[in-house]
Amino acid sequence: MPRGKAASYDDQSEFILAQAAQLFARRGYPATSMNQVAAACGLSKATLYHYHKDKSSLLISIAETHVAQLAALVAEVEASTEAGEEQLRQLIYRIVAQYAGAQDAHRVLTDDVRFLDEADRERVLDQERQVVAGFARAVAALRPGTASDALAKPLTMLLFGMVNWMFTWMKPGGRLDHASIAPIVADLFLGGIGAVKLPEGSAQTRARMR
Structure with missing residues (x-):
């Protein structure tokens, strides 16, 4: 009978993905080795290979985990009682909050998915498209009388243009945090x-009141 996973297996796996995402985000995927990931995790290389067979497997797991979390929050908001403008606001608030706690994974998704094999890349991109489609439905709902709204997708992509690149200019401890920006x-x-x-x-409001 095969042994079950240790109780700490999932926690260890999550820790490995977080450390790998940080290295990929800071050094770049091509410049990061499995040796460096193992060292950052305080693991032997053999133990790291127990969790992930190669560097590509790490990249796939980081990207798919991040996108799956985004898809889950879209589904949750769509299943709620919120509608119209409030639903779109909730989608924006939720995705910005998600990005706040996953900046390394988001940078990896943005910069490094291109290094995946075509089949893996397309699978991740299909998940991303589902997230975009959820936002596009919320945008289209605010434009009554346009059942097949040709502008829903372009407007949604303009919205993502605002939120997807926050990591390039928002700094920890800056004047505005993610909660203020949303x-x-x-x-x-x-x-x-x-x-x-x-x-x-917000930080700026508090500063003005002093």
């Missing part, structure tokens, strides 16, 4: 630049 993105997308205001409780 309503700004929603206000800008839904109401235009005139609707944007500094969220209550």
Whole structure:
């Protein structure tokens, strides 16, 4: 009878993915070796291979785990009682919050999926398309009378253009954190630049009150 996984197997696997994502994000996937991943995890190379057969397997797991979490939050919001503008706002708030805790994985997804074999890359991209489709449905719902709205997808991609690249300019401890940025993105997308205001409780608001 085969042995079951140790109780700590899933925790260890999650830790390995987090360390690998950090290395890939900071050094780049091509420049990172399995030896370096093993060292960052405090594991022998043999133990690392027990979890992942090669570097490509690590990349696939990082990308698929991240996209699966995004798809899950879209499904959760769509299944909720929220509708119309509030549903789109919740999607924006949730995905920005998800990015806040997964910046390394998001950078890897953005920069390194191109290094995967075609079949693996297409599988990850198909999952991404499902996430985009969920947002596009919410956008289309705000444009009544356009059942096959040709602008829903382009508008959605413009929205993702705002949120997908935050990691390139947002810094830890900066004037605005992800929680402050999310309503700004929603206000800008839904109401235009005139609707944007500094969220209550943001770092800048607190500074002005001192």
